[in-house]
Amino acid sequence: MKILGIETSCDETGVAIYDEHKGLIANQLYTQIELHADYGGVVPELASRDHIRKTLPLINAxxxxxxLKAKDIDGIAYTAGPGLVGALLVGSTIARSLAYAWNVPAIGVHHMEGHLLAPMLEDIPPQFPFIALLVSGGHTQLVRVSNLGQYELLGESIDDAAGEAFDKTAKLLGLDYPGGAALSRLAEQGNPTRFTFPRPMTDRPGLDFSFSGLKTFAANTIAQAIQMEGELSEQTRADIAYAFQQAVIETLAIKCKRALKETGLKRLVIAGGVSANKQLRQELAKLMQQLGGEVFYPRPQFCTDNGAMIAYAGFLRLKNGEQQDLSIMVKPRWPMTDLNKLNN
Structure with missing residues (x-):
């Protein structure tokens, strides 16, 4: 079985082909970062138009x-949600149209399920069950994963996601969009003892997250530093970046440890854009070593949005016998615990 995967949920156009016997045999990706950089964030209408221009050429590539030829494809998977509705409709329409023309099944894939399963593309994949920490620009979630489609949401962010807080704080520090990776690089030069930021919601029970207040704390710290210095020095910017990043990482680690202890599980998966953060990986590796468990994550190119994870998730669901009609339907808001409600 060879599955074509199409990802168009936000500002990356990803197309990949997964072969049941050979694994990933094609992976094409186009990023819209330059397109949106002047606006300091993703402009939905521009994103949709760019997906229209790029998706078919990437499928051919x-x-x-x-x-392979079109006749060699056995099924098509596409991101059905969550995401920007216009961008999702581009991928859905193309996928359904090609499925009709090629006489193959098409299946809508949950974007975050794609991220959750991305570590399965590695040489040593995690085995079910495990705890998944999904951290991206739009989501911060802790999920108990018992099997494919068997997900229990343990905790999530009640306001800003971790990646969103990274980008907003980076903007406060004057870093270019998207700022999360730039903030992490800047933090490498920071003084670890100069500033101390709070670890939000770690002093109370539960597994939910909140990063909006941490972003506000960073804004106040920046304002105070400007008042004292007149203009932020490069070292002060690095020191603030370090303190902010460390607060986010330790907060995530504390909640992961809590989830693992509550469930008794020994395997942790981290996925999503923020999972590429080197300091986060080191902190969670240290945590799992202390707990006598294992941590798994995708290679950096599969941490951000990509077609490979969609092709693989679609392959698993089609192989499992799941079917959908050719209705063009997307879910901009779609809880992962409601995966069976795509066609409702």
Missing amino acids: ALQEAN
């Missing part, structure tokens, strides 16, 4: 990379 993926087929060429895999040395």
Whole structure:
């Protein structure tokens, strides 16, 4: 079985082909970062238009990379949600149209399920069950994963996601969009003892997150530093970046440890854009070593949005016998615990 995967949920156009016997045999990705940089964030209408321009050429490129023809494809998977409605409709419409023309099944995939399963593409994949920490620009969630489609949401952010807080704080520090990765690089030069930021919601029970207040704390710290210095020095910016990043990482680690202890599980998966953060990976690796468990994560190129994770998730669901009609339907808001409600 060879599955074509299409990802168009936000500002990356991803197309990949997953082969049941050979694994990933094609992976094409186009990012819209330059398109949105002047606006300091994603402009939905521009994102949708760019997906229209890029998706079909990337599908052709993926087929060429895999040395396949349209007749060799056995099914099509696409991101059905959550995400920007216009962007999702581009991928859905193209996928459903090609499925009709090629006479193959098409299946809508949950974007965060794709991220959750991305570590399965590695040489040593995690085995069910496990705890998944999903951290991206739009989501911060702790999920108990018992099997494919068997997900229990343990905790999530009640306001800003971790990645969103990274980007907003980076903007406060004058870093270019998208600022999360730039903030992490800047933090490497920071003084670890100069500033101390709070670890939000770690002093109370539960597994939910809140990063909006941490962003506000960073804004106040920046304002106070400007008042004292007149203009932020490069070192002060690095020191603030370090304190902010460390607060986010330790907060995530504390909640992961709590989830693992409450469930008794020994395997942790981290996925999503923020999972590429080196300091976060080191902190969670240290945590799992202390707990006698294992941590799994995708290679950096599969941490951000990509077609490979969608192709793989679609392959698993199609192989499991799942079917959908050719209705073009997307879910901009779609809880992962309601995966069976796509066609409702």
